[in-house]
Amino acid sequence: MCDMKMYQVSTLQALMLGYSRAVISVEELLKHGDIGLGTFNDVDGEMIVLDGSCYRAMENGDVAAAEHDRGVPFSTVCTMHDSSPIEFGMKKSIDELKTELNNIIDSHFGLNSMHMARIDGEFEIIDARSESGYESVHVDLKTILGKTQKAFKFENIKGTLVCVYFPDYMDGINAAGWHLHFISDDRKHGGHVFDIVMKSGKGQISKINSIELKLPDEPIFDTYSLKQASEEAVKAVEQGKGNK
Numbered sequence: 205m206c207d208m209k210m211y212q213v214s215t216l217q218a219l220m221l222g223y224s225r226a227v228i229s230v231e232e233l234l235k236h237g238d239i240g241l242g243t244f245n246d247v248d249g250e251m252i253v254l255d256g257s258c259y260r261a262m263e264n265g266d267v268a269a270a271e272h273d274r275g276v277p278f279s280t281v282c283t284m285h286d287s288s289p290i291e292f293g294m295k296k297s298i299d300e301l302k303t304e305l306n307n308i309i310d311s312h313f314g315l316n317s318m319h320m321a322r323i324d325g326e327f328e329i330i331d332a333r334s335e336s337g338y339e340s341v342h343v344d345l346k347t348i349l350g351k352t353q354k355a356f357k358f359e360n361i362k363g364t365l366v367c368v369y370f371p372d373y374m375d376g377i378n379a380a381g382w383h384l385h386f387i388s389d390d391r392k393h394g395g396h397v398f399d400i401v402m403k404s405g406k407g408q409i410s411k412i413n414s415i416e417l418k419l420p421d422e423p424i425f426d427t428y429s430l431k432q433a434s435e436e437a438v439k440a441v442e443q444g445k446g447n448k
Contacts (some may be wrong), residue, residue, distance in 0.1 A: 210407035211236035212280045216432050217376040217430045218420070219243070222343045226275020227420045230258045236361040236416070239322060241366050241385040242279025244270065247347035247348055248337030250396045252366055252387040254280050254322070259387055261394040263336040265356040267387060280368050280378060282320050287408035288312075290321065295402040302382045307407065309369065318325050318412040325405025330386050332360040332395035342428070356395070363388035365397065365405070376430075377417070 213227050226245045235244075238256040243249065249260040251270065258270040290308060295301045301323075309319055335352040365384045370378040387394035419425065 207414070208282055208284070208286055208410060208412050209416055210280055210282050210320070210412050211416050211418070212378065213276050214243065214278045214420055215376065215417070216278065216378050217428065218280040218425070219343045219430070221428050221430065222340055222345065222424060223420065223428055224277045224340070224345075224348075225420065225422070225424075227418060228276050228443050229257070229272060230270045230274045230276060231272035233279055233281060234258060237283050237367060239284055239320060240279060240281030240315060241368060241383065242276060242281075244337075245275075245277060246337035246339045247274030247335055247345065247352070250334045250385055250394070251276075251279060252385045252394050253279070254309060254364055254366060259391060259394065261334045261385075261387070261396075263334050263352065263354045265332065265334060265358070265393050265395050267392055267394045279417070282388060282410070282412060283409045284322070284408060286318055287410040289406070290323070290409050291406040292323065292325070292402065292406055295400065295405075297401070298384065298397060298399045301400060301402065303367070305367065305382055305409075309411070312411065314411045316371045316373070318415065319409055320412060321367040321369070321409040323365040323367065323405040324363075325365065326362050326403045327358070328360060328401040328403060329399070330361060330363070330397060331399040332356060332358065332386055332397050334395040335420070355363025358386075358388070358393055359391065361388055363394070364407075365400075379421060
């Protein structure tokens with residue numbers, strides 16, 4: 205029986221409504237998983253956790269190792285010690301890839317479970333984004349990204365997609381469906397992925413049926429009404445570019 209679990213810092217709903225204060229540090233996060241994604245204090249860049257290291261994609265798509273004391277307001281990580289191999293040919297869009305990933309988990313009766321996947325591949329295009337920090341209280345994420353988000357493209361690049369899946373009924377804890385971040389093989393480029401053209405890729409996928417949720421301790425967290433962020437707002441942040 206699989207004993208893997210997701211470890212999640214705060215909830216997407218809280219981040220959407222502007223709770224972007226540090227809950228734990230990068231150093232503490234890495235005690236709970238070696239692969240995953242998230243963001244940093246004040247939404248200062250996109251997080252990629254891979255092979256036990258934590259990286260920060262900055263607003264121009266450049267990547268640096270995240271400092272161990274940097275704050276984490278939202279993240280999802282796990283340790284993939286039980287996984288199945290996956291392999292892909294040409295995928296002309298992120299929707300094509302997500303459809304095939306859904307087919308994979310559906311064939312293993314996993315649509316109501318969480319999943320973590322890594323895909324090491326060769327890409328014609330990675331269409332991505334990141335952002336700079338914006339210190340705020342009760343300013344929603346869509347507004348923040350409208351001010352700070354920068355979109356960019358990488359072409360003819362090799363790297364890894366870190367892919368997290370949450371089922372529909374867990375929407376609000378995390379984003380329902382697949383959420384992808386990218387980092388290049390040389391660990392110099394990366395970000396939140398909007399779209400791809402992938403020549404080929406292969407990797408691993410893990411089905412996960414347990415979650416540990418670390419909520420913020422400070423009193424200000426209780427001033428947020430966490431039912432307010434709409435599905436449309438989540439989609440705008442996950443799939444939209446800038447303040448569309």
